[in-house]
Amino acid sequence: MATGRTHRPATRSRGIPEATVARLPLYLRALTALSERSVPTVSSEELAAAAGVNSAKLRKDFSYLGSYGTRGVGYDVEYLVYQISRELGLTQDWPVVIVGIGNLGAALANYGGFASRGFRIAALIDADPAQTGKQVAGLPLRHSDELEAIVAANQVSIGVIATPAGAAQEVCDRLVAAGVTSILNFAPTVLSVPDGVDVRKVDLSIELQILAFHEQRKAGEEQPASAARPARGQRPGTDGDVPAVMPA
Amino acid sequence: MATGRTHRPATRSRGIPEATVARLPLYLRALTALSERSVPTVSSEELAAAAGVNSAKLRKDFSYLGSYGTRGVGYDVEYLVYQISRELGLTQDWPVVIVGIGNLGAALANYGGFASRGFRIAALIDADPAQTGKQVAGLPLRHSDELEAIVAANQVSIGVIATPAGAAQEVCDRLVAAGVTSILNFAPTVLSVPDGVDVRKVDLSIELQILAFHEQRKAGEEQPASAARPARGQRPGTDGDVPAVMPA
């Protein structure tokens, strides 16, 4: 899971399972591609292949939304695009602020995938006064002093944090205080937020580490087992010989 | 879940559950912070708070690694840092190539979190000949013609794709053919890879859409139910009430 939901029972989002919600954008993308090619209908099998999931899962996912689809035929592409968009809330406009316009923030500002869904960048905010007024992706950088005013004026409910780790919690607190209730966090920190605020995090370093884990496993599969797996019950500090990193 | 494991039974990575693996980097980060403050030991409760998880989960996670920790005291910080690092494979050097040095690729190249773990950027690769030779994050951009040679020469097993969606599958195929077996994909596409290759994806647009879904739910909780939830069993086209996007 990639979410940082700080508390709350974890799923129960009015019927639709969290795992399904996480896949809806995937289906939507595949459907949009089909729509652009003017394909009128798809079977669960075809769509599942395009989205990279298995067809039974896809059918079950759609069954949570309602009984769209026609047996013997498949799903009407345009109709499904509409239904999923609506379910995800993409038929309305979501003003978003991005805080921290470094390399990553600029990349986000330039990313086309936002505007095409209902997301509209209301403002780019950076703490560096020297940057204020400069244009990124056609938008002027605003100074962070203005954060509260910007959020209030644009009724922003979604904030993106792309600051260094050290600044993230403070920015988060200010966003929340100003009325933001959903946060996408790119800073490598655990954010703590009050009840009712959703946080999702994207952490590049974590993803790489997970890959490294599996990579190591693949590499280790040839040899039986070197000194890789420690004897269980080994105790820390029973006798001092931990040189910077080594255990007892 | 953020992974794009294309097939395979899903978990079973020599004992350690996938969900646990995904949290190890989180623990590692919290422990590293403690280590820098020269804190000698932590209880599961404290560490869990720092990592943003619940303490029972943390203890169970650690129990898969072995029986580190001392009852009545807690865990030895340095020792745990070492054990987790080793389990994740971070005690070795992982050469990485980043393909597609646009805004996002540059942000990744400049991201400090790589080098601090065992990840070393072996090369930055871009398809634009006009960019070749330019420096980003102190490294020269290489042309994609050299991709295969670079991967082979540096024994690169991990590749990062930060190209536009259209180029991603071809880059992926070339990386895999050249010997890469783990891919971190930032392009908004489903990559298909042969067995034995791991793909993880990070998709900005998907994360925002998930937030929008929950945001919409929060907003809709006040009013009972407008036209938001369609009657189940509604058929496409039985009566026209979906403008602009309705099917036949």
Place this chain on the structure above:
DNA sequence: CCATCTTTGTGCACACGTTCACAAAGACAT
């Protein structure tokens, strides 16, 4: 109108993940 064929929607069984709650392990004081 009936038979056939395709594809959905879902009941069911199983796997995975989370949380509780507590016994056992050890530290520490006396």
Place this chain on the structure above:
DNA sequence: ATGTCTTTGTGAACGTGTGCACAAAGATGG
């Protein structure tokens, strides 16, 4: 030593997610 106190490690219960396999729905052709 013995007792008390803290904190781990884990068995067991529960909840969530996945995938199979098939009945029911509807299209299509004769």
